[in-house]
Amino acid sequence: xxxxxxxxGRELRLYADHCFWFPPAAVTRQGSRAVWLAIMMGAFAVIxxxxxxxxxxxxxxxxxxxxxxxxxxxxxxxxxRRARSMPDDLASAPxxxxxxxxxxxFEIVAAVVGINLLNQFGQTRFDMPWLAFVVGIHFFGIGAAxxxxxxxxxxxxxxxxxxxxxIALPPANPSAADQVNFCDLVVGIGCAMVLWAFTxxxxxxxxxxxxx
Numbered sequence: 001x002x003x004x005x006x007x008x009g010r011e012l013r014l015y016a017d018h019c020f021w022f023p024p025a026a027v028t029r030q031g032s033r034a035v036w037l038a039i040m041m042g043a044f045a046v047i048x049x050x051x052x053x054x055x056x057x058x059x060x061x062x063x064x065x066x067x068x069x070x071x072x073x074x075x076x077x078x079x080x081r082r083a084r085s086m087p088d089d090l091a092s093a094p095x096x097x098x099x100x101x102x103x104x105x106f107e108i109v110a111a112v113v114g115i116n117l118l119n120q121f122g123q124t125r126f127d128m129p130w131l132a133f134v135v136g137i138h139f140f141g142i143g144a145a146x147x148x149x150x151x152x153x154x155x156x157x158x159x160x161x162x163x164x165x166x167i168a169l170p171p172a173n174p175s176a177a178d179q180v181n182f183c184d185l186v187v188g189i190g191c192a193m194v195l196w197a198f199t200x201x202x203x204x205x206x207x208x209x210x211x212x
Contacts, residue, residue, distance in 0.1 A: 042072030045192035052188010055181035103141030132162035161190035
C-alpha cells in the first residue's frame with residue numbers, strides 16, 4: 001500500500017490542508033475557516049506588536065513580542081482544538097471572491113501609496129495610524145465578501161484604534177531621538193488585541209451557527 005493511500009497519508013494531507021493552504025473558496029467550511037483565522041490573525045497580531053514596540057528599549061520590545069507570540073499560540077491552539085470537531089455549515093453562502101481580492105488589493109495599494117506620501121511630506125508619525133485605518137477599512141469589504149457582520153465590527157474597532165492613537169501622536173520635531181512613540185504603541189497593541197478578540201468571536205459565531 002502506498003503511503004499516500006494509507007491512514008497516515010490521509011492525515012498528513014488533512015494536516016497540510018488545515019495548516020498551510022486555505023484558498024478563499026475553501027473557507028466556507030467552518031472548521032477550516034476557524035483554523036485559517038487562528039493562524040493568520042495570530043501571525044498578524046504578532047506583527048502589529050512588533051511594529052508598535054520599535055521605539056521601546058530592545059529588552060522591552062523583545063518581551064512584548066514574546067508575550068504576543070505566547071498569546072497568539074494559546075489562542076490558536078484553543079481554537080484549532082475546538083475546530084477539529086466542528087461540522088460543516090452547509091447553509092452558508094459561498095464567498096464573493098471578486099470582492100475579497102478587491103479588498104486585499106485596496107489594502108495593499110492604499111497602504112503603500114499613503115505611507116509613501118506621508119514619508120515624502122516628512123509625516124512618518126502618521127504611518128501606523130494610517131496603516132491601521134486602511135486595514136480596518138478593508139475588513140468591511142472582507143465582511144461583505146464572506147457575508148458576515150463580525151468583520152464590520154472588527155473594521156470599526158481598528159479604525160477606532162487608529163483615531164484614538166492620534167491623541168498620543170508625537171510632535172513633528174521630537175526633542176529626543178529615544179523618545180517612546182506612544183501613538184505607535186497604542187496602534188500596535190490595540191490592533192493585536194482586536195485581532196485576538198476577532199479570532200475568538202469569529203469561532204464562537206461560527207460554532208453557534210452550525211449547532212443551531
